Amino acid sequence: MRRFLSALWAKLSNRPLALCDSGDVDGITSAALFLRKYPNGVVVLAAPSEVNRSWWIKRLSWTFVADLPCPGKVLIRADHHRTNKPCAKVEFYDPEAPCSALMAMKALDLENDPIANSLVKVAIETDTANITSEEAEKLDLAVRFASYPEKIFIVRNLAVNGLQALGNYRIGRLIERGYRAKKLMLEIADKxxxxxxxxxxxxxxxxxxxxxxxxxxxxxxxxxxxxxxxxxxxxxxxxxxxxxxxxxxxxxxxxxxxxxxxxxxxxxxxxxxxxxxxxxxxxxxxxxxxxxxxxxxxxxxxxxxxxxxxxx
Missing domain, CATH: 3.10.310.40 (Diaminopimelate Epimerase; Chain A, domain 1)
Structure with a gap:
C-alpha cells in the first residue's frame, strides 16, 4: 500500500515516477541516479516477481524503469538482463553491460557527473560479484538487509551525497547489521x-x-x-x-x-x-x-x- 500511494501521489502531483529493483545495489543505485536527475521525482522499489504479478504496477505509466522486467507503460528503461524483454518507448538495453546502473547513467545523461560515475563503479563491483572496494562492500551489506523505508532512505542519500552517504549514522547502523549477517553466513559456509x-x-x-x-x-x-x-x-x-x-x-x-x-x-x-x-x-x-x-x-x-x- 505504501508503494501504491507513493506512485499515486507522484501521478497526482505530476512528478517523474521511477520503478527500480529493490533487491540489490544495482537497482538501488539506478534509483539514486534517477533522483539525482529528477530531485522532485518519486521512486518505487519492487522485486522482479512483483512486477510480473502486480496489477497496479502494470496499469501505471512510468517515466523510468531500471533493472526490472518491463511492466508495459514505460517511457525510458535501463536494463541488462537477457530474460527481460524490452518494451519501453526508449530502451537503454545491453545484455553485455556489467550492470543496469551503467545503462541508467547513460539514459539519464549523467555520464559527466562524478557522483554518478562513483555510484556506477560500486554497482559494477557488486553486480559482477567482484567486490574490491570498501565502499562497494559497505553499500552491498547495507542494502541486503534493509527494510523498504531503509532502502528509500539509502536511495535519497546516495542521490544527494553519493558514496559519502555511507558515513551517515543511520546507514552506518545498517552496514554493521550487514557485517553481523556476513559473519553468520561465513560460519554456515564453513559447514x-x-x-x-x-x-x-x-x-x-x-x-x-x-x-x-x-x-x-x-x-x-x-x-x-x-x-x-x-x-x-x-x-x-x-x-x-x-x-x-x-x-x-x-x-x-x-x-x-x-x-x-x-x-x-x-x-x-x-x-x-x-x-x-x-x-x-x-x-x-x-x-x-x-x-x-x-x-x-x-x-x-x-x-x-x-x-x-x-x-x-
Whole structure:
C-alpha cells in the first residue's frame, strides 16, 4: 500500500515516477541516479516477481524503469538482463553491460557527473560479484538487509551525497547489521562441503544473504550453487550462481521456476499449491534433475548449527 500511494501521489502531483529493483545495489543505485536527475521525482522499489504479478504496477505509466522486467507503460528503461524483454518507448538495453546502473547513467545523461560515475563503479563491483572496494562492500551489506523505508532512505542519500552517504549514522547502523549477517553466513559456509555442484534447501530463513552464500561457495570452488529458501508455508525463493568458466546456465533453471536473470546469476520466487506446500521443494528438485540430467539429486538441508544431506 505504501508503494501504491507513493506512485499515486507522484501521478497526482505530476512528478517523474521511477520503478527500480529493490533487491540489490544495482537497482538501488539506478534509483539514486534517477533522483539525482529528477530531485522532485518519486521512486518505487519492487522485486522482479512483483512486477510480473502486480496489477497496479502494470496499469501505471512510468517515466523510468531500471533493472526490472518491463511492466508495459514505460517511457525510458535501463536494463541488462537477457530474460527481460524490452518494451519501453526508449530502451537503454545491453545484455553485455556489467550492470543496469551503467545503462541508467547513460539514459539519464549523467555520464559527466562524478557522483554518478562513483555510484556506477560500486554497482559494477557488486553486480559482477567482484567486490574490491570498501565502499562497494559497505553499500552491498547495507542494502541486503534493509527494510523498504531503509532502502528509500539509502536511495535519497546516495542521490544527494553519493558514496559519502555511507558515513551517515543511520546507514552506518545498517552496514554493521550487514557485517553481523556476513559473519553468520561465513560460519554456515564453513559447514558445507565444496563440490562442483552444490544444492541447498533452507526450510527457514537463517537471517543471512543467500545470494552472498552462493558467491562465497563459488569463491571456494563450486561451479554451480542452487539454493532454495522457504519464505513461508507456500512461498519459495530460488537463488542460483554459476562460475563464468563453467558450462552451467542459471537461467535454464530460474525460468522454469518462473524467474530469470543472467546466465551466471539468476533467481525466482514461486508458490506451491495451496493444499500441498511440499510441492515447492519438489519443483526445485525436479527442475534441477531435468536440467542436470540426473535421476538422483543430493541436497544439503541447512539449519543454523548443522547441515544434513538428503537424497531425492
Amino acid at each position: 558445507i562441503p565444496i563440490r562442483d555442484i552444490i544444492n541447498i534447501y533452507s526450510p527457514i530463513d537463517l537471517g543471512i544473504s543467500y545470494r552472498q552464500l552462493t558467491i562465497e561457495l563459488q569463491h571456494r570452488g563450486a561451479k554451480m550453487v542452487n539454493i532454495l529458501l522457504r519464505l513461508n508455508r507456500r512461498t519459495f525463493r530460488y537463488y542460483c550462481g554459476a562460475d563464468k568458466d563453467s558450462p552451467y546456465d542459471c537461467t535454464q533453471v530460474a525460468t522454469k521456476l518462473g524467474g530469470g536473470g543472467h546466465k551466471y546469476a539468476s533467481g525466482a520466487q514461486y508458490k506451491s499449491p495451496f493444499f500441498n506446500p511440499g510441492k515447492g521443494v519438489e519443483a526445485f528438485v525436479n527442475t534441477l534433475k531435468a536440467y542436470l540430467s540426473v535421476n538422483k539429486l543430493e541436497v544439503l538441508e541447512l539449519a543454523k548449527d548443522s547441515v544434513r544431506i538428503i537424497t531425492y
